[in-house]
Amino acid sequence: MNGKEQIYKLNIKESFLLSHIFECGQCFRWQKREDESYTGVFQNNVLNVKQENEMITFKGICDKPIKEVVDDYFDMQTDYKDIKNKLSQIDNYLAQSIEYGSGIRILNQDLWEVIISFIISANNNIPRIQKIIERLSKEYGNKIIYNEEEYFTFPTKEQLSKASIEDLRRLGLGFRDKYVYETTKKIIQKEVDLESLKRIEDTNKIREILLTLPGIGPKVADCIMLFGMHKFEVFPIDVWVRRVMNELYIKNKDETKVNKKEIEKLAKEKYANLAGIAQQYLFYWKRETA
DNA sequence: ATGCAGGCGCGCA
C-alpha cells in the first residue's frame, strides 16, 4: 500500500470542521492550502483533507487502508455530539464556547511525537514550534514523496537519538535542546517505557512518570496525556486557559495572580471526566476571539 | 527596538 495514493470519502453532518480540529492547538504539522484543504504528516502517512459542505475527502499515502488510518486518527469512534450535549448543560459560558468550536475533535496522535512536540512548545510561539518540528523531521525522519512533493515523517526515538545537543541547537530548539536530548535518551533506555505507560489507567500515576522527563512540567504533561493518550479528564492550564477561567469564573483583577490550584479545583468540579474537552473549546474560543 | 510567546527548572524563603 505504500507509495500509492488512496482515497476515502466520508459524509459527516456535524462535530467535524478542519479549521477547528487543526487550529485548536493540539497539533503542529497540518498546513492549509490555497484550496482550503489541509495537508499533514502523521505516523507513516501523508494526507490531504478537503471539506466541502458535509463531504470530506481524504487522500494520500498510507501504510494501511486509508479508512482505518482516518477513522483512528480523527477519532471517529467518539461521539462528540453526546459530549457536547453533556458539557453544554454545565453552564452558558461553556455552551457558548462549544458553539464556537463545534467542529473540534481530539486527534489520536502518536505519543512519542506529542511528547517531543510539547517539550518544544514551552515558552515558544506556534510558527516557531512548527518550523522546529519540520526541521527535525527533515533532518531525521523518513522521506515520503506525494504528488511530486517531499514530506518527512516525524523522527522515531531511534532516529532522534542520533542528534547531539549541538545538532538540536543548530536546528533552532534553543534552551530546549537538552530537554529533548535527555528525554529521548531516557525513553530509548526505557527509564520511561512508553508502551507500559500507555497501559497505566491512573492519570495521576502517568503524570508523575511524565514529570520525571526533562522539559516536562505540569502543563506539558497534561497536554501529552490529553493529545497523546486520549485522557479526556486532564485539564492543561496555560496562559489562555488561565485567562478564560479567570474571566468567566474567578474574576481576579490580575489574572497572573490567579492560583493554579483554584483553577484545577474549578475544572474538576464543573467538567469532571470531560475537563480536557472543555479545555479545548474554552481555549479555542478565547484564543480566536482575543 | 525591547518585549513577548501555548513553561520549565532552579535557587531561595
Place this chain on the structure above:
DNA sequence: TGCGCGCCTGCA
C-alpha cells in the same frame, strides 16, 4: 510548598 527569575529564538 510556593514564588521569582533566567532562558534560545524569531518576530512585531
